[in-house]
Amino acid sequence: MKRDLTISPPGLFEQAYQRSQELLQRNLSDEGILACTPGEKARGRHYTSIFGRDAAICALGMIGSGDALLEEGARCSLTTLARHQAPNGQIPKFVQPESGEVDFWYTGCIDATLWWLIALAVHDKASGDASLRVALAPATARALQWLSCQEHPTWGLLQQNEASDWADIMPRSGFVLYTNALWYLVKRLYDLPGIEVTRAYAQTLFDPFGPVVPEHRRARLLAHYIRNKARGDGLFLSFVNFSHWGAEGDLFANVLAALTGLADSSRAVRVCERVQSLGAQDPWPLRVVAHPIARDSALWRPYMGRHQQNLPYQYHNGGCWPFAGGFWVMLLARLGRMGEARQQLARLAAANAVGHWQFNEWFHGRSGRPMGMAGQSWNAAMYLTAHRAVFEGARPF
DSSP: OOOOOSSOOTTHHHHHHHHHHHHHHHTEETTEEOSBOOOHHHHHTTOSSEEHHHHHHHHHHHTTSSOHHHHHHHHHHHHHHHHTOOTTSOOOSEEOTTTOOEEOTTTOOHHHHHHHHHHHHHHHHHHOOOHHHHHTHHHHHHHHHHHHTTBOTTTOOBOBOTTOSSSTTSOOOBEEHHHHHHHHHHHHHTTOTTHHHHHHHHHHHSOTTSSOOOSSHHHHHHHHHHHHHOOOOSSOOSEEOSSOBOOSOBHHHHHHHHHHTSSOHHHHHHHHHHHHHTTTTSSSSOBSBSSOOOTTSTTOOGGGGGGGOSSTTBTTBTOBOHHHHHHHHHHHHHTTOHHHHHHHHHHHHHHHHHHHHOOOSEEOTTTOOEESOSSBHHHHHHHHHHHHHHHTOOOOO
C-alpha cells in the first residue's frame, strides 16, 4: 500500500520537526533520553529505560539540534551509560533509572558499545566542547579494548553471538554486516589501525560473488562455500558464519554500509537502487528486510515466533521502521538524490504522524499497520537528523 506524498502537504516538514523536538523533550529524564514515552505498557517492557543503542542514535539528532535541553540530554545519556559500563568495557543494553537495573541481554549487546562510541565522537565534532570526551576518556578506552578483543585477528571483522545486536530475535551470528558497518565507522572516527583490512574483508566476505578472492585461506574457503550454493542479488549478505549465511537482505545494514563508507561509492548506488527496486520504501520507509525469513527456512528459529512477533513482514523480520527510514533519507541525500530524499522525508514525517503523531515503533511491512510501542524517541531523533541532511546538508559522520 503506497502512500503518494510526491507533493508534501504545506508545513509538513516544519510540523514534523517541531513534533519531534517536543517528543524528545517529553521523553527526557534526569538520567537521559528514554526509549519511549512513559506509560504502563512501556514500563512493563522496560521501554522507560535508557537503551545504549537507542540513546546513542537519539544523540545523533539531539546534538546540533539547537535545542539546549536536547543537547544536554544527549550528553547526560552518554554519561549515564558510561557510569554503568561493565568492567570489561561493554556498554549496557539498557539502564533503568527508576529501579537501577542494568541489563546486558542474554548473549551480549555488541552494538550498544559501537553506537555509544559513534555518538561520543559525533558530539565531540559537533559541539567543539572537549569536556565530555575528556571526562569519558577512560570509558572510551575500555569500550575500544572490549571491541578489539572480539575482532578477528586477521580479517579485522567483529565476531558476535546470535541475536546480540538491535535485531535481537534474528539468527544472524558470526560476522554480521550491520555490526561491521558500525565497526568500520568507529575505526574511521577514532583513527584505529587496520581500517582497510576491515573494509577489504567485509567486501569479499559479505559479497563473495565478486571478482576479488580473499587472500587468506580460511576466508577464501568461506567465500567459495557460499559461491557454490548461492547467488548474489546486489546486496551484501546479512551475515557469514562457518557453514551458513544470511541471504534475506538486511536492508538497514546495507544502507549503513553505504553511509559509513564500508561499501564503495558504486556499491552505495547499487544499494540505493536495490532498495527502490524491492519497493522497500513502501508502505513506509524503511522495510528492514528484503526477503523475510519464513518458518520453513533453515534460518528460522523458534524464538522468532515468540508472541507472534517476528513473523514475516513483522518486527525485525521485514517490518518498516521509521528510525531506519531516517538513515535511508540520509543516504539519498548523501548520494545527491535530493528530490527523492525530500520525498522520502515527507513520507517519514507522515509515518510518524500516523495516529495524531504517535511516533509508532514499527509498521507491518505489507499492510502498513502501525505496531509496537508508541512515542519512540529514536523515530523523532532520526527525523531531526534526516531533516537537517535534506535542508542543511548536515552529515553527523
